[in-house]
Amino acid sequence: MTFLLWTVVWFLGASIVAVVALVVLRVTTDRRAARLQQEHAVVREVVLSFVMGEDDEVERARDRIVGMRGGEWDRTESQIFSLLPKVRGETRERLVAVVRERGAAQRARQLVRSRSAVIRCRGAHRLGALRDPGDGPVLATLLDDRQFLVRRVALRALGSIGDPTRVPAVLSCADEPAMTRDVVSALQRMGIEASPELRRQLETALRTDHDHDRVAEVAAIALGLIGDTVAVPLLVQALAARDGAVRVAAATALGAIGSQVAVPALVEQLDSDDDRLREVAARALGEIGDVRAAAALSRALMASPRLAARAIAAALLRLGEAGRAELRAHTSPYAGEALAVDALRSAAR
Incomplete structure (x- = not known):
């Protein structure tokens, strides 16, 4: 009887301790979440003042951003990089200038060398957001990364930078079906300046005339989306290619160009x-x-x-x-x- 009584007491005590621990954990978690929310709100206000404020507000916000350290700067940097794809013109230039001043480009180049695929993705995304053509070689090496997600982010980053000298590197991903949309999108974002290299790649592929040539197919699609009228004779030639997918891509491109x-x-x-x-x-x-x-x-x-x-x-x-x-x-x-x-x-x- 005494053993049973002590067992019940022990279980009651353990239950009370567990409930108290859960309450403490919940309160601690809620306080931490509220603190983080408040910290992010402060950072967001500073960044928005820097982006949208009057001249004096912009200057004060810039001084605040430049003086940030530790976790506060990490949160601010993340906030700025989340904004960069959404803004253009002077606003974008202002944001890029301040993160460059704080060494964001160097940190991003370090991130792409990380053993973690997630961190490599983050570095590639940030290099793409900064749009420095000098980072093209670094991103091009990531197109051979063992992780698909890293390859995809690096490809999109090259499209964001828009350097037409990277057309061959982008087309090297054409044989990976899951990357087709990203390859075409990256080439389209490079614009008309990418057309001469795309025409050269298509012409070379047509001379080889394989049974299935993804490079020729993707190059034809991209030329159509870019609207390169100079490519019309070459696309007409591609209508006679051995590969049916290339013929379809050429016809699609000719319709898009409208010649x-x-x-x-x-x-x-x-x-x-x-x-x-x-x-x-x-x-x-x-x-x-x-x-x-x-x-x-x-x-x-x-x-x-x-x-x-x-x-x-x-x-x-x-x-x-x-x-x-x-x-x-x-x-x-x-x-x-x-x-x-x-x-x-x-x-x-």
């Missing part, structure tokens, strides 16, 4: 055995909007499968009255469907 020079070559693709190429060529012709393509699109409508036929009918609509006349005279059910959809859209306007 009427490409119309005859795109019309030829309407007779292709590749249904996907026929569909994309039809869309490209619709985007270009040259009425010379109306008759060819009409002929291709009946012989095409469902997806290609709908793309052809939609392209005819985009040609205006000439295209509508062809659709009204056509017996294809997809011609009637396109006209009905067009009528509904017109009524809804």
